[in-house]
Amino acid sequence: MGYIIENANILKETKLTKSSLLIKGNQIVAKQNHIRHNKFMKMNADSFIMTPSYVLLDTKIPLNTSFQEFRKYMIENFLLKGCTTFITSISISYESELEDKIKETKTRLINSSIDFLICVTIPLRMLTPSFIRKCKKVRVPAIFIEIVDLDELSKIPWGWIREALFPYNCPLVPIISNELKKEARRAMSKWKVIMENGKIPSILEELTENQPISIKVLNKLGLYPQKASLLHGSEVSYNLFLKAREILNVDEVGLFHYHSDRLVVTVNKGKVVRAGEEVLFKPGFGEYVRVRTPSYFAL
Template sequence: MYIIENANILKDKQLTTSSLLISENRIIKIQTSFNHYRVMKMNVEPYIMTPSFVLFNSKIPYKESFPELKNYLIDQFLLKGCTTLFTYVDVSYENELTEKFKEMKTALVGCPVDFIIGIRIPVRLITPSLMRICKKEKIPAIFIELEDPGQLENVPWGWIREAIFPFNSPLIPKISSSQKKEARAVLSKWKGIMVKEKIPAIYEEIEENQPLPATVLNKVGLFPQRASLMHGTELSYNLYLKGREINNVDEVKLFHYHGDRLVVTVHKGKIVRTGAKVLFKPGYGEHLKVRTPSYFSL
């Protein structure tokens, strides 16, 4: 047991100073101070602390050699303060879902960061039978490849809602059109149908390679277990050097524009990055099994 004291925790552009009581790599209490505890203390007053990030990345080179995959994971995740990745596999036919999902999961066994895997499907595969497979396999997210608004009209949404329940993996739009006007029209139609049919869904596309907000993490069942510093959560965090220019920024701006100030990343209580040096721990990451998406009420 030990205490992290004087932690300047950044959340929603606000810095709050707290002390964290740690036991077995978990936060067991957060309060202003722990003056009466006779345990080891670590003062992090010179730093800004954030939870480690969760990034969505659809281009994981999981079929390449391990050295290539390792370098990619270091550059795109560990050096950016990310300890959980979110990705998907493309599924074109119902009968290949289980095999493709298993292939990706097996390829990431040596991953140093935690991961969750969704699937991406065309609209024609939004069927009750595929939704039941997703429920059985506990697929936490189903990305839908969308081209035009009319595609969504003939889907048996009532049956889909029944087939997803009670696991309720969210459906997430993935727009193939590069035209902004067309993309807006598709998303507008998408949201209208999802709300009307009461389908668990995310209404906008998820941005790649930037920290995912709590709303998205909750929908896929990762919040508050990941990307949060709360009572009962595992100890995964980043430390940035303080400075005047980062006094009023949020976590996303810190991630994008002040990566040079990131000095320490801790994953499940263990240091995985210090300065420019990454401590690559093969297999330290785990495949996160989501119990229930959207369980936590935000």
């Protein structure tokens, strides 16, 4: 049996709009200004700010720890923050270890209560057509590239890289090494020029860990609008914040960082996982998300 969420104040990045949502199971089957159905139970959400649940990047998840420590980490770093999907990345040193390391990480995350994606992090020297083909085979959603030497960027055969990425086109994501932090602006400028001139599928800035990933980036990863969305056809994963005058003009990132005390409900794939201070950790409810096609949705 479905239900209707009426008068939802939906915050999407910086824009606040009012809509009503018809929910059936784990899917939003209608989104309109008003939904007139008398046979469905109705919930008035006017006293809340509603956001899609967040997707966070976290490359430091403790994989070699006890179940209790893992559970504590998941609750504190994801569920209490309104996150129902996370992205992590594993370091790869040799092509031959790619598939085994991904399988090992999936196994270690078997008790995850929220969905997850596994990306890979490599040194620039490993960015070859051969390695990219292996990443395409196992549907790696993104390849993080450690940049240590700016001059090395110019030595990569970017035409071959673009051809190897096609047609799957998983994006390349820059990581500026500690040695280059003082030159971060110049490094990102060079990265952007090379990516845009070479028409390389890529993210043009470093991704910040532990804060909501933007819709633009999620789309490039092939996650949007399946995740972090309250559109027709999306899964039912959302947060409810107690509405107050001081948060009516706050964007999603500001809400996440500075008003977490107002987060009172989190729903994950149609199930309430947080109500007030009560958090439900359900081992194994999370699934490994296999991306089909990055950037398939036109923003």
